[in-house]
Amino acid sequence: MKWLNVLRQQVELNGQRPVAEKLGVSNAVVSQVVNEKYPGDMNRIQALVESVYMSKTVLCPVLGEIAWHACHQHQKNEFTSNPQKLRIYRACRSGCDNSDLPVTQNVQLDALANRGNTSAKYDASAVINRLSRQAENEGGRHRLIDLLQDELHSLAARFNKLVK
Template identity: 50%
Template sequence: MKWLEVMAEQAELHGQRVVAETLGVSRTVVSQVINGRYPGDLGRIQRLVEGAYLNRTVMCPVLGEIRLNECLANQSNTRTTGNPLRIKLYRACRSGCEHSSLDQVQDFKVQGIAGRRNEYDADGTIRRLTIQAGDDKCELIALLKTELKHLGIKYNRVMKERE
């Protein structure tokens, strides 16, 4: 396993802390992998090492060619508020990207396009915003405020068009 040899070599040269920071894992994970005692997903660690140290790349539908470890980091990112690029990445990683290792594929198409254009999917929006916010309640409140502002803008636009 070349990737494991490379990981051990990098830990020897730079220390386990540096390798852990580069891969986005803990020092404990690095130690367990090197010593053959890691109980988690070795395939994920292999992909991280191949991206970070062996220059393995993938073609991201949003960013173009990126390192595999960056792809995995983008998949695990749930903080998307206020950054259009992060929102695009979040959606791309969860809507069938061939490089995504996420279990669930979510449909981000606008609800009700076929014959129900004026319906707003409040439950779907709340689910999406809750996922984006994670466990951060303040973040969820900020996302909901932004959503309400956008709804107000859309409502005002529709009312002006009716006049």
């Protein structure tokens, strides 16, 4: 279980509390998962770890490619008058493949997808700059290597989706 090794590594590097906060779970949950004694939904914890630390993404019909955990946070949003949040709210309730919510809206998801980013081009220079800045704040060269590996895995997953 690669994700469990990643979780253990993050706890060792950063501590249990920061990892729990980043995952949005309690310290007890992280402790139980690391010690393989968690009685709850391990698939949910696995998906959280893969999203936060291993770049697991989904394709949102409104926002484009986003982190899995961000998608599930958007699903918890309430009805709003903010135009973009309203489009997300409706898409999550209109049969989006990534949504765990029941279908309660009748919105054309294809139409929503075309309203999002007009350019989905991958800007390698921007990503390298962003990851370099993040690595400087989080531990230097070794962290940069980890971040670049995660980005490469994410790119591979996106490429493989396109090839299918």
